[in-house]
Amino acid sequence: MPPASKRARKEDSPLELACEWGSCQESFDRMQEFCEHVEGHLKALDIEDGGNYSFEEHSCLWKDCGFCSVENAEEFKRHVYFHCYHTKLKQWGQGVLKAQPGIGTCTIGLHNRNIVPDITDNFICQWEQCEQPSLANPEWFYRHVEMHSMCMDVPSADKELLVRCGWKDCEAMFKGRFKLREHLRSHTGEKVVACPICGGMFANNTKFFDHIRRQTTIEGQRFQCSHCSKRFATERLLRDHMRNHVNHYKCPLCDMTCPSPSSLRNHIKFRHSNEKPYSCEYCEYSCKNLIDLRKHLDTHSTEPAYRCDFTNCDYTTRSLHSIKNHYKKVHEGDFVARYKCHVCEQCFTRGNNLTAHLRKKHQFKWPPGHPRFRYREHEDGFMRLQLIRYESVELTEQLMRERPEGHEGEGEDAARTDILGPGEDEGELFKDSHSVD
Structure with a gap:
């Protein structure tokens, strides 16, 4: 359940929060009901508290998303909950634009409106002496952190009394709870509004207005990110955006590269650790995480393990194959075949089906440690495989030193690494370079 807060909140105002999961068309005016509804979709997929599934199981059905993950179910759960939070921010953005009719509108387009950032870890509150467990839902996390600021004991008669931030290793002081609340967003990364057209998120309304004004004062969005297809008015804005795609950390045990220390820790835990601390009380089965254990416990139950998540469909089964x-026989027509193979042009309704096709039909794979394919939308509206990733210049130099002689690559500020196709040498990672500075 979400943390309680005594203060009347902005999100308590009526909203139109539309669920875009698969063919679902339900809408809600409160975040709690909306999140509980989406949680029902997750439960129908048997995803609760994290874990690992085969690559064919992790495909986000949110409209125009295309996210497909094989890392772990907890990552998938965070991703879907972020859609809830993102939907709310876009609703707020719509309200802001209606209140400022003369400011203009976003011209980037709708193709990226439901693309959300990668969330590599659960959200953890670092307020001193806070015992709140980590949260997968950003909405509940940001409400919880705000509760700390609103519960500070500040005598109303003493207007000069400063309030100290209780975040770990932070000594900042502020005049009142409101300033502290704003400051806490610098620790949590919370955004307050999103563009309803392109989905971009912003820390305040001023930055959102700048986003709109840049498009009305500069003709066209001439600079496009080669990684995610987002467009920008200036080359500087594109370069700033591209830095978010650059990996800085390499796994010491394989060729996996990651954008952050937390994502590297997660990778090592799930890919290189043999520890299995979770054991079944009914048999000798053990596993790495709680969701795998809960999935295994279903084998000891007579209740159906899988339920169709389509409205008005009561189908249940014990078998994943069933x-x-x-879904394929009954509901296939409810999806649009937007995922296209860049090799043979075959189309698929879901990203995970294209993933299976690329791996089985064309033997595509990431270098060791990269178990996920990502897809981006092209100008014809089809989602195709994203073929490159970027490393920082420091990481590139490290990787070049580790390469055998003859496998040299170029690099100014970041190296572009191509996905391996059939018949290619796994050592041939750096085919060319791309500057992002």
């Missing part, structure tokens, strides 16, 4: 066949 539920997949059910």
Whole structure:
């Protein structure tokens, strides 16, 4: 359940929060009901508290998303909950634009409106002596952190009394709870508004207005990110954006590169650790995480493990194979075949089906440690495989030193690494370079 807060909140105002999961068309005016509804979609997929599934199981059905993950179910859960939070911010952005009719509108387009950032870890409150467990839902996390600022004991008669930030290793002081609340967003990364057209998120309304004004004062969005297809008015804005795609950390045990220390820790835990601390009380089975254990416990139950998540469909089954066949035979027509293979042009309704096709039909794979394919939208509206990733210049130099002689690459500020196709040498990672500075 979400943390309680005594203060009347902005999100308590009526909203139109539309669920865009698969063919679902329900809408809600409160975030709590909206999040509980989306949680029902997750439960129908048997995803609760994290874990690992085969690559065919992790495909986000949110409209125009295309996210497909094989890392772990907890990552998938965070991703879907972020859609809830993102939907709310876009609603707020719509209200802001209606209140400022003369400011203009976003011209970037709708193709990226439901693309959300990668969330590599659960959200953890670092307020001193806070015992709140980590949270997968950003909405509940940001409400919880705000609660700390609103519960500070500040005598109303003493207007000069400064309030100290209780975040770990922070000594900042502020006049009142409101300033502290704003400051806490610098620790949590919380955004307050999103563009309803392109989905971009902003820390305040001023930055959102700048986003709109830049498009009305500069003709066209001539600079496009080669990684995610977002467009920008200036080359400087594109370069600033590109830095978010650059990996800085390399796994010491394989060729995996990551954008942050937390994502590297997660990778090592799930890919290189043999520890299995979770054990079944009914048999000798053990596993790495709680969701795998809960999934295994279903084998000891007579209750159906899989339920169709389509409205007005009561189909249940004990078999993963059966539920997949059910979706294919009964509900396949409810999806649009937007995922296209860049090799043979075959189309698919879901990203995970294209993933399976690329791996089985064309033997595509990431270098060791990269178990996920990502897809981006092209100008014809189809989602195709994203073929490159970027490393920082420091990481590139490190990787070049580790390469055998003859495998040299160029690099100014970041190296572009191509996905391996059939018949290519796994050592041939750096085919060319791309500057992002």
